[in-house]
Amino acid sequence: xxxxxxxxxxxxxxxxxxxxxxxxxxxxxxxxxxxxxxxxxxxxxxxxxxxxxxxxxxxxxxxxxxxxxxxxxxxxxxxxxxxxxxxxxxxxxxxxxxxxxxxxxxxxxxxxxxxxxxxxxxxxxxxxxxxxxxxxxxxxxxxxxxxxxxxxxxxxxxxxxxxxxxxxxxxxxxxxxxxxxxxxxxxxxxxxxxxxxxxxxxxxxxxxxxxxxxxxxxxxxxxxxxxxxxxxxxxxxxxxxxxxxxxxxxxxxxxxxxxxxxxxxxxxxxxxxxxxxxxxxxxxxxxxxxxxxxxxxxxxxxxxxxxxxxxxxxxxxxxxxxxxxxxxxxxxxxxxxxxxxxxxxxxxxxxxxxx
Amino acid sequence: xxxxxxxxxxxxxxxxxxxxxxxxxxxxxxxxxxxxxxxxxxxxxxxxxxxxxxxxxxxxxxxxxxxxxxxxxxxxxxxxxxxxxxxxxxxxxxxxxxxxxxxxxxxxxxxxxxxxxxxxxxxxxxxxxxxxxxxxxxxxxxxxxxxxxxxxxxxxxxxxxxxxxxxxxxxxxxxxxxxxxxxxxxxxxxxxxxxxxxxxxxxxxxxxxxxxxxxxxxxxxxxxxxxxxxxxxxxxxxxxxxxxxxxxxxxxxxxxxxxxxxxxxxxxxxxxxxxxxxxxxxxxxxxxxxxxxxxxxxxxxxxxxxxxxxxxxxxxxxxxxxxxxxxxxxxxxxxxxxxxxxxxxxxxxxxxxxxxxxxxxxxxxxxxxxxxxxxx
Numbered sequence: 001x002x003x004x005x006x007x008x009x010x011x012x013x014x015x016x017x018x019x020x021x022x023x024x025x026x027x028x029x030x031x032x033x034x035x036x037x038x039x040x041x042x043x044x045x046x047x048x049x050x051x052x053x054x055x056x057x058x059x060x061x062x063x064x065x066x067x068x069x070x071x072x073x074x075x076x077x078x079x080x081x082x083x084x085x086x087x088x089x090x091x092x093x094x095x096x097x098x099x100x101x102x103x104x105x106x107x108x109x110x111x112x113x114x115x116x117x118x119x120x121x122x123x124x125x126x127x128x129x130x131x132x133x134x135x136x137x138x139x140x141x142x143x144x145x146x147x148x149x150x151x152x153x154x155x156x157x158x159x160x161x162x163x164x165x166x167x168x169x170x171x172x173x174x175x176x177x178x179x180x181x182x183x184x185x186x187x188x189x190x191x192x193x194x195x196x197x198x199x200x201x202x203x204x205x206x207x208x209x210x211x212x213x214x215x216x217x218x219x220x221x222x223x224x225x226x227x228x229x230x231x232x233x234x235x236x237x238x239x240x241x242x243x244x245x246x247x248x249x250x251x252x253x254x255x256x257x258x259x260x261x262x263x264x265x266x267x268x269x270x271x272x273x274x275x276x277x278x279x280x281x282x283x284x285x286x287x288x289x290x291x292x293x294x295x296x297x298x299x300x301x302x303x304x305x306x307x308x309x310x311x312x313x314x315x316x317x318x319x320x321x322x323x324x325x326x327x328x329x330x331x332x333x334x335x336x337x338x339x340x341x342x343x344x345x346x347x348x349x350x351x352x353x354x355x
Numbered sequence: 356x357x358x359x360x361x362x363x364x365x366x367x368x369x370x371x372x373x374x375x376x377x378x379x380x381x382x383x384x385x386x387x388x389x390x391x392x393x394x395x396x397x398x399x400x401x402x403x404x405x406x407x408x409x410x411x412x413x414x415x416x417x418x419x420x421x422x423x424x425x426x427x428x429x430x431x432x433x434x435x436x437x438x439x440x441x442x443x444x445x446x447x448x449x450x451x452x453x454x455x456x457x458x459x460x461x462x463x464x465x466x467x468x469x470x471x472x473x474x475x476x477x478x479x480x481x482x483x484x485x486x487x488x489x490x491x492x493x494x495x496x497x498x499x500x501x502x503x504x505x506x507x508x509x510x511x512x513x514x515x516x517x518x519x520x521x522x523x524x525x526x527x528x529x530x531x532x533x534x535x536x537x538x539x540x541x542x543x544x545x546x547x548x549x550x551x552x553x554x555x556x557x558x559x560x561x562x563x564x565x566x567x568x569x570x571x572x573x574x575x576x577x578x579x580x581x582x583x584x585x586x587x588x589x590x591x592x593x594x595x596x597x598x599x600x601x602x603x604x605x606x607x608x609x610x611x612x613x614x615x616x617x618x619x620x621x622x623x624x625x626x627x628x629x630x631x632x633x634x635x636x637x638x639x640x641x642x643x644x645x646x647x648x649x650x651x652x653x654x655x656x657x658x659x660x661x662x663x664x665x666x667x668x669x670x671x672x673x674x675x676x677x678x679x680x681x682x683x684x685x686x687x688x689x690x691x692x693x694x695x696x697x698x699x700x701x702x703x704x705x706x707x708x709x710x711x712x713x714x715x716x717x718x719x720x721x722x723x724x725x726x727x728x729x730x731x
Binding site for chain 2: 070073075078079083174178182183184194270274276277280283314318322324330331
């Protein structure tokens with residue numbers, strides 16, 4: 001990181017963690033309340049931080065009692081974790097632009113692009129996996145650069161830009177794949193994405209390892225703190241000498257890299273690449289990061305909150321399915337959980353403000 | 356003592372309501388009957404996996420008076436590969452018949468498809484073909500076409516067992532019920548012991564009701580009373596995610612499941628990884644319909660999918676133009692089917708799965724249609 005050379009004053013500002021920001025953009029004066037509050041405040045703060053964990057544990061216990069033969073089993077744990085690795089990887093990537101104060105609607109189509117492009121290169125053109133993966137990563141980074149060019153340097157709204165870019169990427173994906181599902185990933189990719197260690201497929205460990213890296217970046221590096229600071233108060237960050245534009249560019253590039261990884265993994269895991277799969281990631285990915293922002297570091301997009309949110313959603317849906325629920329409940333549960341979790345966090349915060 | 360605030364009560368209430376609603380739906384279970392009829396299943400599989408045969412869709416017709424006229428085809432979503440194949444062959448057939456073909460892409464939006472029909476009416480189309488767009492969803496636009504006396508032909512919108520759609524002058528489709536029945540017959544014929552099936556369907560699509568009935572009929576006709584069938588209804592907008600999670604959950608909930616039947620190939624590719632992750636590869640097999648290249652590749656690679664039932668989309672394109680010509684000639688409303696064929700590792704051996712003419716050999720439908728049109 002070159003940012004430490006930009007200003008000496010900035011270092012003083014960012015050695016203390018900046019105040020968290022709510023998913024809606026409102027600053028939350030968390031630290032001030034911690035100092036002034038008594039034991040009740042500490043309890044509420046703890047509850048706010050770990051409410052999602054409690055809900056997850058509560059769900060797991062309830063389902064285990066209701067479904068003793070199917071829910072608390074290794075097979076179900078594998079089911080719950082294996083299907084979510086790709087979602088976790090892309091959601092972790094999505095936190096970066098959000099932390100930087102921008103949004104990105106192009107992440108789903110970018111994953112589909114990475115998946116289909118890998119398939120086109122390896123299956124249709126017989127390019128070996130490693131160079132193919134590198135080409136795909138570079139292509140995704142170029143997309144990230146284009147996103148950041150329009151958003152950061154031209155100043156177009158990130159919502160509009162990434163909405164347009166998402167559509168453009170979808171068109172590009174359909175063009176390179178001839179709109180077809182392409183099957184038959186290289187054997188090594190299939191093995192790397194479907195073989196297991198301790199009963200869990202490798203991508204589960206990859207997603208957790210990436211979550212640890214993202215957590216480390218946000219919590220223990222100057223870059224992470226600069227990014228939060230830039231997202232929460234870009235004007236103040238600029239006045240402090242932080243290279244806000246460059247930080248935002250890095251955020252879009254990191255998302256692009258994560259989408260490339262997610263796409264390649266998805267191709268191996270599914271055994272095929274569907275050019276139209278991108279839209280199916282939008283709601284779960286967005287729900288995961290926003291729901292995740294209500295946990296662990298409430299009011300902030302964060303790594304472990306995101307992982308927790310993904311597992312909470314899939315656990316809830318899986319339990320209901322095992323109980324015999326219909327297919328549409330995935331939509332109901334995801335949508336309801338997102339709205340209720342954000343509402344709950346808002347109410348808790350409002351309650352604290354009134355007290 | 357603090358009381359719970361109204362907003363919190365409301366939130367809890369909403370949560371309870373959402374969960375109650377979520378718990379409402381459940382897959383149904385049915386079974387086979389008696390001792391089963393494995394011989395009957397094997398006979399159907401033998402017939403279904405053989406070459407398809409030609410059946411003339413009617414008497415020869417005089418198409419000379421239609422030369423230069425324009426047929427419009429309104430597609431549900433032109434980015435879908437099989438739709439592109441159907442349309443490409445409609446173009447080829449139209450050119451041979453001396454017609455023009457105007458393509459309108461509905462882009463997956465019903466309203467856009469309705470606009471396409473209105474444009475076709477405004478352009479005085481000779482006939483309008485709606486491909487994978489049910490006329491009931493574009494009722495007003497179809498009504499306008501009817502008032503303008505422009506024939507409307509539905510493509511892949513119904514099953515032969517269902518009546519012609521309201522406002523349509525004809526249907527060209529495949530036999531969805533038979534496709535479902537053939538999948539079950541294949542499962543029975545290739546399974547030691549009872550078949551315990553899991554069928555994933557999209558109830559919002561009318562033709563899948565017919566497929567579901569075909570699957571249920573197949574169980575009743577061929578499977579013993581020990582067989583089980585569980586059904587999951589998925590939503591159209593989220594079927595990719597739902598297929599993965601529902602398949603995984605079903606394998607836990609019904610651990611004796613040995614066959615998974617996703618309604619279409621586009622769903623099958625998401626069911627396969629769930630079966631693999633559950634460690635059930637080799638124990639659970641899969642069958643679906645469409646005969647897409649990717650899915651036929653799964654069969655040849657032995658990747659969970661064992662069977663697929665599909666039709667020639669090239670043939671469907673020619674049949675669509677033939678039906679438009681007949682409707683323009685004043686033929687009575689009718690449902691015409693393009694035959695389906697069952698594919699497994701045996702009849703795919705040595706076949707180039709990317710070449711439709713190798714998948715459906717033995718019938719020169721192009722020459723046959725030309726004869727019916729008086730062109731050869």
